[in-house]
Amino acid sequence: MSKGRIALIVSAVVLAVLMALLPKVIINKDKGGLATDGVAANRDQPAHDPNHPGHEDHAEEPAAPKDAHAAASPAQLKKIAELRVKFNQESNPQAKVKVADDLAKEYIALARHDSAGYYYEQAAQVRPGEKSFQKAADQYFEAFTFAATQERSQALGNKAQVLYEQVLKNNPANLDAKTNLAMTFISSSNPMKGITLLREVIATDPKNEKALFNLGVLSMQSNQYDKAVDRFRELLVVNPAHVDGTFYLGVALAETGKKQEAQKAFLRVKELSKEPEVQASVDSYLEKLKSAN
Template structure:
């Protein structure tokens, strides 16, 4: 289970307490996600209110400034980025800028600065538009979206991801991965039914789609429809029996539907599948509650 992003979508208090103990997760890359965001069409230019980073169109920052913005990066990584940004600013042709932008995007992604990576992949897409280039940018903005610490920032990043995923689907309407991520940006917006509709379209096209099944299960939990959540997670586990997150949330859903013994089995299965301390602590906490229940 990834430690990348925390599910923020649940409203039930019992889940909120439990999920606080869990590592964060993401729904792309065959893991999962619950998101907090808003949605609309993305702009093609970089967000001028970009938090935590310098304006990417400006000259490369001095190492000290870059260090403040990228605390997780090594000095060598910061220097590479500063040098590439200077090279990007000096590039005279769109093709040259696109080539350097691709390098910059990779460097930013390597230090988990996904919004910055998204911006530079967006510059690549402007030079070489197409399904794959748009999706690279969209996926990075989506990653940043799942990390967003505030509703305002989440909304900004969600908008960027939505606009770019729209371009992906314009090039290839059958891209289910893009459609699933797009759906999740709408789920947490003021138009959640738009996201639900997209997820149902994915399931209709691919009944065994793991990401869509997982997200529909999560959404059922959010609306306290735990019986439906049980069904979705069971469908997912029939496809992928080793899906740790689905197994865990199946246990939660079974417990909420008073199926104590089945819930215990699910949690014990999680302990077989994962050795991460945060996960095991959460499972033990839930098992303790189940064992102490009358």
């Protein structure tokens, strides 16, 4: 599962409500995990990340730590403040890269991924290359997946796009970067570009878990449940222990009227994950399927 210990927490017990909760953007950052959906784990992100200023064009640094991280410990705030002073005063480009890297790590520890992206981007400008651009892109992408507003999502998605395109210029075969780039387009004004990129990933690597998963959920969003079933089944051939893929297979099967198969999928989820939230969620769906018989 993904970094955030994704729990399939669903407040409703009917499949129709699950469909209403499906996201406008489904992103699977790691093999086996969701990033943004109605059942994803809460990252305790604020509705508006106060690190926002300056991230669209980098005309200025992120907000000062005392304003940005009310939940941070005094030691963390002190370290960030010291590193920011050092970063601003450092004249040696290579030394400044090291400070930027340290700052980015501090912000990652606080789940302030846009700020981490900002500093990784500063480092990439000094040391451009596939890996440095991807470090920055991945952090903006992480922030993008938790954006609370469409405006915020667009701004962070645009930043990630520019950087992922740099990654792909350096290495067109980087399928992870291409998949994440695709998902930034799905919620943009050009969603078909995202679909095209995902299909390119599948054409290159038919067993790519992230692409299969995202195509499956996107099929659900467009009410193409038969296609979703096919995608999730392909995914489970590649990774039979994919918890989220198994869960959504159950949902898609139920939507196509295959209740017995859906029940088997949900029972499999219970075998794969012993997290209480997952167990409770699946029990709710199993009870609904039972009452519908």
